[in-house]
Amino acid sequence: MSRQIEIVEVGPRDGLQNDPVLLPTEVKLEFIDRLIGAGVTRMEAASFVHPKLVPAMADSDEIMARVPRGKGVKYIGLALNERGMRRAIECECDEINFVMVASKGFGKRNQNATPEETADLLDRIAILAHDAQIPLSATISVAFGDPFDGEVDIAVVAELARRAEAAGAVEIALGDTIGVASPWDVRARIEAVRDAAPRSRLRLHFHNTRNTALANVYAAVEAGVDVIDASAGGIGGCPFAPRATGNVATEDVVYMLHRGGYETGIDLDKMIETAQWLETDALKHNIESMLSKAGPFPGRLAE
C-alpha cells in the first residue's frame, strides 16, 4: 500500500467559482502562490467555460498567463466542450479536466447534456488533447447521487469510466458533487470503476455537505486510491447543486492523513495559514474547515 497520497488542490477553481465574493486576479495569484508555498504541486487553476455562466472564472486566461512556471507545479484547466478545450490548450495548461455527468437531471442543468452525450463529447475532446500532447482527465460528476434525480446507478458510473478510459483519459475522478456519499458507496464505486477501467488512475472528489467527506477519503485510501481532491479552507460548491457546501478542506484531509502515517508533501501549518488568510483577508467570510479553527495535534492545543 502506498504511503504517499497526492492532494489535488481545487481551491482556485472549484473553490472560488461559486463563492459570492469575486476575487481580483491579483488576489487569486497570491492564493496560488500561498498554495505553492504550502507544498501544493498540482492544482485546478482555471475554468474555460463561458464567463457569463461562471463569472468568477472569467480571468482564467490571464491567470494561466501569470502563474509561476518551472517550479514543478502542474496546473489543471477545466473544459466542458471543444471551444473550452482549445482555450485551455492555448493557455498552456499542464493538464485538462473534462466533466462527464452520471445522471440526467444534473447533466441538463450543469452542462445541458445527458451522460451519453458527455461521453460522446469526451471522445471528440480527447482527440484535441492527444494532438496537443496534454494529459486529459475525466471527472464523473454526481457519481454518488443527483440532487434532482436521486439515486445514481452504479452501472452508469462504470460505463462512463469505461468510455473515459477508451477515449484516452489518463485519470478518472469520481465526484460526489452534492456530498451524499457514504464510505461504503465509495468502496463499491471504486470496485466497479476498477473493473470497468482497469488501466486508469483513480482520483476521488468529495464535498462535506453531510459530514462524510473525511470518512470517504479514508475509505478511498483504504481501497488503494492515492489521489484526492481538496480545497484550502473547504471553500467551494457547485452553483447547480442545491445546498452543496464546500469541498473537503485540504488542511483537514492533510491532518487526517498525516496522523495516519501518510505523506502528502503539504506543510499543514502553512495550509492552515492559507485557509485563515482566505477567511480574514481574501474572502472575508467564514470558511468551513475545522483544522483552521482547532489547530493541529499535538502542538498548539494547550497554549
Added chain:
Amino acid sequence: MSRQIEIVEVGPRDGLQNDPVLLPTEVKLEFIDRLIGAGVTRMEAASFVHPKLVPAMADSDEIMARVPRGKGVKYIGLALNERGMRRAIECECDEINFVMVASKGFGKRNQNATPEETADLLDRIAILAHDAQIPLSATISVAFGDPFDGEVDIAVVAELARRAEAAGAVEIALGDTIGVASPWDVRARIEAVRDAAPRSRLRLHFHNTRNTALANVYAAVEAGVDVIDASAGGIGGCPFAPRATGNVATEDVVYMLHRGGYETGIDLDKMIETAQWLETDALKHNIESMLSKAGPFPGRLAE
C-alpha cells in the same frame, strides 16, 4: 458482521453539560422525550458530580425521578467517585458509567486523578455497582490524545481496559475527548483493547473537532464495533479540554450508517427535527451538525 448499530445518545449529559445555555429541567425532559420519539433506546441522562463543578447537571436527581420509565429506554448516569455512585444508584439509573483517564495532564484537571488512580477507584465503585446489580461501563477518556500532555501511550489505554474488565465493567468506551483521532488510530486502539479485554463489549466516543469523527465511526464499525456514542445536533464538549467542539452529531452518524445499509432504530427525520428544535427553541444558538442543514438524501434536496 452485524448490520445493527446501537447509538448511545449522549446529548442530555455530555451534550448539555458544557453548553453556555443552562436549560431548565422541563426543557431537558422535553429533549429526552423528543429523543425517545426519534427512536433512542439508550442515553446518557444524568451526571452525579458536584453541582459546583458542573452546574448544568445540578438537576440530575430530578431528571432521573421524572424520565419516562417502562418504555424500554435505558438511562445512563455518570459517576466519578463513590459518592456519585451512591447517588446514581438511589436515582435508579439503568446503567452507570465511570470515567477513567488515559493521561496525567487531563486526569489532573478533569478529576484530579492519575490513570492508575482512576483504575483503583473503579475497583471500589464496581463493588457498589455489583451489590446494586446495576451494569457498569467504563469510559477511557483522552484515549487518543491529551490536550496537555500530547500523545497518549496505547499501552496505557490497553492496561486501563484490562483493569476495567477485571473490575467487572460490562462495556468499555474509548473516548476521543478532544477530537484528535484518525481512523487508523481507531483501528489500532480497538485491536489493542480487544487483546487486553477480550470479553468486553466496545463502545466508541468521538468528537468532531478536526472533522474526523465520521471517519472514525466508519473505522470502528468496519472493525466490528456496534455501539457508538453521538449527540443530537452535535452539541457538547468538555470544559477541561481546550477548544474541544461537540460530540459527533447523532443525525450525521445515522445518515452515514443508513446509507451504508446499517440499521440504528433511529428515525432520521425525527432526529433532524430534534436537532433543529435544539437550535431554534431550546439552546437558541448554532449547532454543528450537517444533516440538520443539508437534509437527507434522497428526499428533500430538490424541493
